[in-house]
Amino acid sequence: MLHTKPYTFHMHCNICTLVTSSGQLTGSQCGAEIDRAECVIRMNDAPIRGYEQDVGRRTSLRVVAHSSVQQVLRNRHELFNDRQDTVLLVWGPERSMRRDGKGWVYNHLHRVSVSPKLQMFQVSPLKMQWFDELFRTETGMDRVRSNTWLSTGWFTMAIAMEICDRINVYGMVPPDFCTSPRALRKPYHYYQLSGPSECDMYLTHERTRHGGRHRFFKEKYVFAHWAQTHDIHFYQPEWKH
Template sequence: MRRFYILLTVGALCTCFTFYYINRYGKQLGSPVPVKANIRQENKQKIQKLEGIDKYVTIDQEEMFALRCNKCAIISNSGRLLKTGAGREIDETECVIRMNTSPTKGFEQDVGSKTTIRVIGHANLKKLQSMSAILEEFFSDPKTKTKHLIVAWLYMTHVNKTSNPHYKTTRILSKMYPGISFYVPTLESMQKAELIFKKETDITRKNANTWFTTGWLTMLLAIATCKNIAVYGMLEHHHCQNHMNDPTLYHYYNPKDGKECQYYKRSEESLAWGHLFITEKAIFENWAKQAPITFHHPFWNISGTSSSSLDTPFITKYRYRYKHFQRFSKLGTIPNLHTHAHITSQSGAFQMKVILIVFCLPFLFLMGCICCF
């Protein structure tokens, strides 16, 4: 009878501790809790004066990018531009900025044909070399060729000018088309882009395991280059969360590239790879409250002047996972979640194992000892 009461007491204590733990932390084992990001409420002047972000230099390192425009149009590659009839309005803009390998031929009515600046992410350079029709359109045809081509390093800050294959490709293209000004970012420009991302999200790009999108670097360039910016074909950050079955194409010129919202969702919810399309657009909305940036096709209904907290899928998921990882690892810095994916990918299951180990094993041990005596 004495052993029975001892077992009953130990079992009750184990149960009480287990319920205490679940009651205190159990709510965090389910859906992530909203987290407010550390957003800097910069004023309009600070947004417009991103010193160093526009420091691009010609491939021969002799001339800095110095173009300045009163008004710029940034043309996205989204299928949202189809059937908008925005081509004439775009071509009437003083400076038109396009991205990557998006063509205009065959789509002039909706996207126009004029190109002042084309920003190409470095990962697209090799593909560009093999696209003869696109090379003709971008660099030779007087109606469609760009005046300035800017290569954006999507994840690199230090680039070896002699051995880097993307730099070599840029050099080859610049020699093939001497009438076009080819620019590459300076170290200062890329460091500034990294710093701005860190200030806006409170996470380094490296720890977020992301590449910058070409759109992110294009927007930074436009803010430094243009007094007024009109963006065409870019959706609001919350659109895909509310319309996951939206059939709009990711690229207006290639149906094989899939649906826009589906790709955004896959990238945004990954902690180990991909672009942060939705998070970047939430940041753009905050900037548009402080600087002359407008959005068309679709129109963004932006109100107020204060920056909103970032509650995008990536930000919420990252901070939720980090919070639990830090509790058990006792790390003092934000971890790289790709490196520690074996722990963070199943944080809820991991915590339940801790519960069993901390509270239930001692009970089993004591029960075994009592039975032996």
């Protein structure tokens, strides 16, 4: 069933692992560590099958951008199963989520049969405004005026801070990583080894002057700031903060 009230799934976890989609996880052998947490959080259509040793097997919450909904539903039999309770939380602009027959995201979620153990929720417009306000408060930048798209990582970290007492993040690079001459070139996604490198993707978004762009570096500086006052820890690579 698709619920439309924000955060009505009432999830709370003592320890969460937030698994990024980064190529930093390739060959990491972090899967067992990831699965030991009470709750495992993943993003978009990042697969598990074939990557278990590096990214684990369990999923408690999957946070999905409106732009990734079709890929997630297309791969639903691999991403979700009848043996595991999973929450799917979808975020996106109000025009895509509307329930009057014109919201394509809402329509897709209702038309497709998924695992009976999957609970689906969508972020309300009011909550979306809160995410924008959080970005403005933390960075001093207006998201719309600065031509910024918030990343799924931003939404996922903010959600994790609401539902988790401790957050262990796997595969997220620190904000200054791409400026280091010792930075190892890794794929942007662990499941797309032939795709662009992580730093190339970050720098491309940073330098783009036309169209919306992610502020990957700015977001990670905010995450480092949050880690000063919240129980957040970064692994593979490990952050010093």
